[in-house]
Structure formats: structure tokens, C-alpha cells
Amino acid sequence: MSLTIKTEEELLTHDLDQALKLLKKKEQDYTAYKFTSRESMAIFAFFDLAQEFATLNDLYRIAVAVIKFFFKYESCIYTIRSEDSTLLLHCCSSEGLLDPPEPARENVTVHNSPYRAGFSYVFPIIGKKILADKIPPFLDNQILGMLEIYPVKKMGDHQFLFFQKYANRIGYNMHNKLVLEQNVDHIRFINQLVSDIEHNVITPNLYYKAFLINMKKNLNKNLSQLENINSILPELELRNNSLKEKTNQAINNLYSIHQDMDKKMADFESHFRHLSLFIETLFRGEHFKTGSYVLKRRSYNILNDIFLPELEHYRKRLNSRGIDIIEPQHLPSDNDLTIFIDLGLTAQVFANLLSNALKYCQPALDKNGNYQKYISYAIDIVAEKAYEIQDGIKFSLFSTGESFSKKEATLIFEEGYKIPKDKVKSGSGHGLHFVYNIVQLHGGYVGCTPQENGNEFYIVLPRKK
Numbered sequence: 469m470s471l472t473i474k475t476e477e478e479l480l481t482h483d484l485d486q487a488l489k490l491l492k493k494k495e496q497d498y499t500a501y502k503f504t505s506r507e508s509m510a511i512f513a514f515f516d517l518a519q520e521f522a523t524l525n526d527l528y529r530i531a532v533a534v535i536k537f538f539f540k541y542e543s544c545i546y547t548i549r550s551e552d553s554t555l556l557l558h559c560c561s562s563e564g565l566l567d568p569p570e571p572a573r574e575n576v577t578v579h580n581s582p583y584r585a586g587f588s589y590v591f592p593i594i595g596k597k598i599l600a601d602k603i604p605p606f607l608d609n610q611i612l613g614m615l616e617i618y619p620v621k622k623m624g625d626h627q628f629l630f631f632q633k634y635a636n637r638i639g640y641n642m643h644n645k646l647v648l649e650q651n652v653d654h655i656r657f658i659n660q661l662v663s664d665i666e667h668n669v670i671t672p673n674l675y676y677k678a679f680l681i682n683m684k685k686n687l688n689k690n691l692s693q694l695e696n697i698n699s700i701l702p703e704l705e706l707r708n709n710s711l712k713e714k715t716n717q718a719i720n721n722l723y724s725i726h727q728d729m730d731k732k733m734a735d736f737e738s739h740f741r742h743l744s745l746f747i748e749t750l751f752r753g754e755h756f757k758t759g760s761y762v763l764k765r766r767s768y769n770i771l772n773d774i775f776l777p778e779l780e781h782y783r784k785r786l787n788s789r790g791i792d793i794i795e796p797q798h799l800p801s802d803n804d805l806t807i808f809i810d811l812g813l814t815a816q817v818f819a820n821l822l823s824n825a826l827k828y829c830q831p832a833l834d835k836n837g838n839y840q841k842y843i844s845y846a847i848d849i850v851a852e853k854a855y856e857i858q859d860g861i862k863f864s865l866f867s868t869g870e871s872f873s874k875k876e877a878t879l880i881f882e883e884g885y886k887i888p889k890d891k892v893k894s895g896s897g898h899g900l901h902f903v904y905n906i907v908q909l910h911g912g913y914v915g916c917t918p919q920e921n922g923n924e925f926y927i928v929l930p931r932k933k
Contacts, residue, residue: 507630510538511637520639527645528559531638535617536561545593545638547613548570551577555614572930578611581752582632588618589628591635595643601648614641632791640712658756680737703927742781746819747811761909769848770861770929771799778818779845780824791867792842807861807931813906814929820899821865821925822869830869832921840921843867849927860912860930868922876925877916903927 503511517530528545535543544560547569555578556569575585582591615635617679623631754762757806768774779793786793798804822843831839843866872880872887879885881904884897903925907914912929 501633502626506538511634512532513538515635515641518595522645522648524642524645524649525559525565527638527641528565532559535634541617542592542619543618544551544616545613545617546576548578548611549876558613566568572614576614576616578614580611582628582635585616586618587620588616589620589631591615591617591625591632593635593639593642595639595646610639610643612646614644614865643778650741655718680733680740681810682735683733687733715812725914738781742777745812746816749816761813761906763813765807765808765810767808768814769802769805770809770863771805772802773813774809774815775818775845775863778815778822781819782822785826786822786843789826789829790841792840794842794844796846797843799847804849805861807929809910810906810931814910817860817903817906817927820903821927824899824925825865827920828869829867832868832870841868857912857928857930859932860872860928862928864924864926864927866919866922869882872916872923873919874918877918880916881914900925 482592514530514534516526517534521527521530531545532543542561545558546555547558548554549569555572555576557572558569559565573585576588576590578588578592580592582589584590591614592611593613593615595612614639617631623754655657662668664689678912683928749899752762752764783793825843829841829842834840845866846864848862848864850857850862876887880887881900882897883901885901904914907927909931912927914925914927917926
């Protein structure tokens, strides 16, 4: 089955056709409604004022005021309490806003369709179905509340239809303001979270850095004491030859303990630097203030400053899984490898590529018929105008295994996408999407090229800002 690609003009025509059909339907509906000029004015006034004021309380006041001003009826707005779905009287034209809201009368209940309650007519306030997944989960069936209109001895079919539509307009605006309030609450929470992270995570993390520095000082101090002891050994041996062997053994043991501690300290420090870089980069306050990643670019060597430290971080795990690392035979000069990027975010790009290789690298047959399991990397200077970047660096990471299809190679960078045969494996499908986003943010490109015995992932980054 071939895939037909529509031109932008065809898509635009299609979109306009859909819009025109909807407008035609609206025209027919409005003609059928036969709203009076006063009813139309009430609708226009409600929409205009609802847009001018931001809060739900303002919306409730406007909704009941419009009914009283244009139709001389009293009215009440009832809302649903999230904790227990209780219907509460929130605002009425006779008393204004109730603070706190009061439980509704017994004969006023939540219902899908309008009904009569004494000398009142009660209409359901229904939100927009298209945003049903955005509003709080307690709002089942998109019913946001009820609108009561009173005193009414008898309401004709035309007026009944008008107030039903009016209740829907209230629901439309309530829905928008509920979503807005929810988003504001989320933003307020995120800003608070950033402050909490800075206070409770990033600042204490600096104490660990000081702790590591002091530990290294203590190790060096212990080493100097060992060297002092070693320097006076010949004098001790002259006085008591019988202590020579025991003393040498003790000294050797102390040196061995020191070397082991020194190695563990180096591993711990490496892990600390790695994690600290990621934490401090991801939780920058600027990201949350702007609503997107904010790059802090500096000049770095893409190999020595970024990729090789990440490779060292993964080397033990790669070796433990029997994955060989094949180094490139030829590399550009250090000057050519200088690139203007955000260190923390770009390091995480390489970390995600290596993590992906660690998970999915599998043995594959080489040209000689032998199974090999390895990763290899290469760095090339991008030729002029290649990949739409005039001056850039292309980094490639190859890992052996089953080759992707062309379709899979195209989709692999999409959020949440996983190769069908890898559905059972761990992972969220987010890592490569993160790679895509950060590289694109730097003005670069990402891609995947299936090969005979594996797959090559590549990123292309401009060298200059």
C-alpha cells in the first residue's frame, strides 16, 4: 500500500472545507433557534464579559447577572465538590457569591437533562467534551454543575431552548477557566518545586563535593604518613632485624588499603560529577521560568570533554555484558573538535545513546561468519551545506544487533516509541526522544541508519552558535 502525501495547498483546502461545513451547520442551527434580539444580546454580553474576567467567581457573577438584567429572572449556579461529588450552591442573583458555598436543596440534584423543581427550572451545565481529559477527573460526563432559574410559572419551548443553550455557554467558559486554574496551579507547583529542589537537592549536593575534597585530603595525609614510616624503616631494621619482615608486610597492606580506597574514591567522585552535572542541568530555574530548555553554551571539545567521560562511565557495564568498544582509527584534530554547546544537556544526549546501546547491543555475524558484539564510534567534520549545516560535526555510534526496518528507524525518535519486538524490554521509549529534542534545540539533526549487522545512530551539531 503506497502512502499518498498531500501538498500544503491540498491540506489547506481540506481544512477549509471542513470549517465551511461546520459553519453551514451553525448557520442552520442559529436559523432554527430563532433567538430574539434581546436573547442574542444576552449571549453576546455574556461572552464579552466572560472573556474580560479571568476567575470562576467572576464568571458565576456574570452568568446570573445577565439573566436578571435581560430576563428579570433570579438564578443560581451550583457546582460539584470534588471530594464527594456534592452539589453546592456557589452563587445566586439574590445574594451574590456564597463563601463558603452551601449544600443544594434536596430537590436540586445533578441530572443529565433539564427538569422542573417547584417554581424553578434546572439546567445541566456541561463542559466541552474535547477537553474532557484536561479537567479534574471527578467531573464525570462533563457535567460541571447546574443552573437554576426562578420563579417561573411556565416556560415556553423557545425560552426553554434558549436557557438550555445559555447553560451550555456557561459550561464552555467554566471548562476553560477550570483548565486555566489547573494550569496556573501546576505552574505555581512547578515554581515551588524548583525552589525546593534548589534548597533540598542542589545546595546539599555541594556539601558532598566538599566532603569528597576533604576525603582526598585525608587520603593524601595518610599516604604521607605511610611514606614517613617507610623512610625510617632502614633505621628500625638496623636495630631489630626480626621486625623487618612483619613491618614490610604491614606497610604493604597499608599501601594496598590506601590504593583500594583511592580507586573507590575516584569511582565515587566520577559518579558524583556525572550525577551532579545532570541534576544541576535538568533543574535549572530558567527551564521552568521559560517553559522550555534554556541552553548555556560554552566551547568544549566534543570528544575529550563530553563523549569520552560518558564512555568511561559506561565502560564497566559494557565490558560486563561482553560488549567490545572499537575506537576510531582516524579522528579530526582537537581544534576541529571544538564545539559551542550546553555541556550538561549534550552529555545526557551521549549518555542516552550509550544507555540505548547497552540495552540492545546483540551479537551479529561479521563478513567472516564470526559472531561479534561491539559498539564503535566515529566523528567527522560535516561538509559544507550537508544536513543544512555549513560548519558542523557528525558523531556516529554503531552497535551490533538486528537491523531496524526503514520505518522503525524513522519512528525510533518519537516519544514513547519502542520497536515492536522490544516491547517486553525495560525502558520508556523516552531516551531517544530526549536526544532528538536536545540536538534539535542546538540547531542540529539526529538520525538512525540500519546496517547489515546492526544500527548506527548519528547526531549532527553546528560547531558555532
